Amino acid sequence: MRKGIIWSYTKGEFVIFDHYYFSKLYKYINTNYNLFIPTKFSSLLKAANNDNFNMIVFNYPEKPFTKNQIKSIINLFKNGKTILFLTYYKNEDNSSKIANSVLKNFGLSIKYDEITQKENIHDNDKYLVITSKIASNLKENVNKVIMPCASSIEIKEKKGMEYKILLSSEEDNKVIAAEAKGKGRIIAFGTCVFWDNFSISMYDNLQFTKNLINYCMEG
Secondary structure, X not given: OOOEEEEOOOOOOOOOOOHHHHHXXXXXXXXXXXXXXXXXXXXXXXXHOOOOEEEEEEEOOOOOOXXXXXXXXXXXXXXXXXEEEEOOHHHHHHHHHHHHHHHHHHOEEEOOOOOOOOXXXXXXXXXXXXXXXXXXXXXXXXXXEEEEOOOOEEEOOOXXXXXXXXXXOOOOOOEEEEEEEOOOEEXXXXXXXXXXXXXXXXXXXXXXXXXXXXXXXXX
């Protein structure tokens, strides 16, 4: 049976079947993986109990998590799941604040800032950040990626957790994506649009996305 990805639509996230924004990513995932898009958190938890679903994505959550839902996510982590939280610069729509309500339990926090660069940018736009500073486990056949409209990630290490910087900016080493690892993985991105239709065909973003998904599927 093919491995599966749970793409949450329980917290008002960018839904992956939105053709204008995510048709390319949707096509790739649908071709290679089972994809489940829950609209209720209870359905998400039920699917997550299936061993074939190892990767859970919260792509720009806009509705707060309850205390019980946060506890459930912590339990998913303890059960070995890989869970991604992706937001946007300057805490747009409170997405970073909402993600941080979960991430803080794992020593990660998405700042409310904006990452800009002077030289490593696309089309002379300081927010269209280009970087080659990519962790080795995500770098196969990847040279550079574009990370638009990103915030930085802060790491406050917690006992018993291992941390890895997955992406950082070229000029000032600000963390764009980071991982906290225990029995499972929590991955935080300061941008949620590196794999949308604007970005995914630029530079090596498609291959980076493939590498990221493969990495998440490892468990």
